[in-house]
Amino acid sequence: MEKIKIVIAGPRGRMGSEAVKLAYETPGFELMAVLDRKNNGLTLGEIGHYPLTEVPVYSDIEECLQAVNADVLVDLTVPESGMHHARTALVHNVRPVIGTTGFTPEDLEELKELSSEKGIGCIIAPNFAIGAVLMMKFAKMAAKYFDDVEIIEMHHDRKLDAPSGTAIKTAQLITEERQPKKQGHPEEKETLPGARGADLEGMRIHSVRLPGLVAHQEVLFGSDGQTLKIRHDSYNRASFMSGVKAAVETVMKIDSFVYGLENIME
Numbered sequence: 001m002e003k004i005k006i007v008i009a010g011p012r013g014r015m016g017s018e019a020v021k022l023a024y025e026t027p028g029f030e031l032m033a034v035l036d037r038k039n040n041g042l043t044l045g046e047i048g049h050y051p052l053t054e055v056p057v058y059s060d061i062e063e064c065l066q067a068v069n070a071d072v073l074v075d076l077t078v079p080e081s082g083m084h085h086a087r088t089a090l091v092h093n094v095r096p097v098i099g100t101t102g103f104t105p106e107d108l109e110e111l112k113e114l115s116s117e118k119g120i121g122c123i124i125a126p127n128f129a130i131g132a133v134l135m136m137k138f139a140k141m142a143a144k145y146f147d148d149v150e151i152i153e154m155h156h157d158r159k160l161d162a163p164s165g166t167a168i169k170t171a172q173l174i175t176e177e178r179q180p181k182k183q184g185h186p187e188e189k190e191t192l193p194g195a196r197g198a199d200l201e202g203m204r205i206h207s208v209r210l211p212g213l214v215a216h217q218e219v220l221f222g223s224d225g226q227t228l229k230i231r232h233d234s235y236n237r238a239s240f241m242s243g244v245k246a247a248v249e250t251v252m253k254i255d256s257f258v259y260g261l262e263n264i265m266e
Ligand SMILES: NC(=O)C1=CN([C@@H]2O[C@H](COP(=O)(O)OP(=O)(O)OC[C@H]3O[C@@H](n4cnc5c(N)ncnc54)[C@H](O)[C@@H]3O)[C@@H](O)[C@H]2O)C=CC1
Pocket: 009, 010, 011, 012, 013, 014, 015, 016, 035, 036, 037, 076, 077, 078, 079, 081, 098, 099, 100, 101, 102, 125, 126, 127, 128, 129, 240
């Protein structure tokens, strides 16, 4: 079987470096190039710790995709670059697998349209960890029975976006079951702004940032006399890699836009 030819954006990052390892170690994958903000013209071997002396580094995606024959672009960067990379990949008929979070609803709509115009797969995955995807599915199930819910996401303090992509996706899945409802006391007042967290249709989302954390989330449901807590913890970035692998394999087989790994899990 032919190998899946991959370009990875963000190879020096916490996630990108794990993804490089995955692409390098997976027999069915071939790492064709990486996209880095700097180091254009060098090789991956020269900028990282890998014996990948043949893999070229590009700083410009247009130049990269013209020079390299790729099937899939994996992006693990920042929202502005991620969006530019995903859009450009689709234009070049390269299938995006995007783990970068912080996209706006308009960004997602644009990628959905472009993917449909091109008739090729595009996967946006706010969380690649199987446990986190299950947490989101369970939260959606529970929302059918509980009207009151608060999401507490906890991440390392190098994270740029808040709330996390996972928290937003969880909240969106919950809204598919829950009617909008203002939670808490009808006359509650914040004496310190932000104390009650972000508000999505009346449900509250809280973002904790601390050194020492990796990626954690609790979904707390409450009703008369009982609470239900659904929690997921990622203790390292390797926890995301089986999901990245599954997304790369799946994006080759689909011809549509997918937002969230729960949509491709069997
Ligand atoms: N979907 C998922 O399961 C997960 C998603 N993430 C998301 O992935 C993204 C990256 O996270 P981390 O690896 O922790 O961040 P990081 O800060 O460690 O890495 C980001 C990398 O992107 C690079 N970069 C920025 N602009 C670039 C450009 N134009 N071209 C090429 N590279 C560029 C930076 O130099 C940096 O090395 C974030 O949006 C984060 O929220 C993180 C963990 C899991």
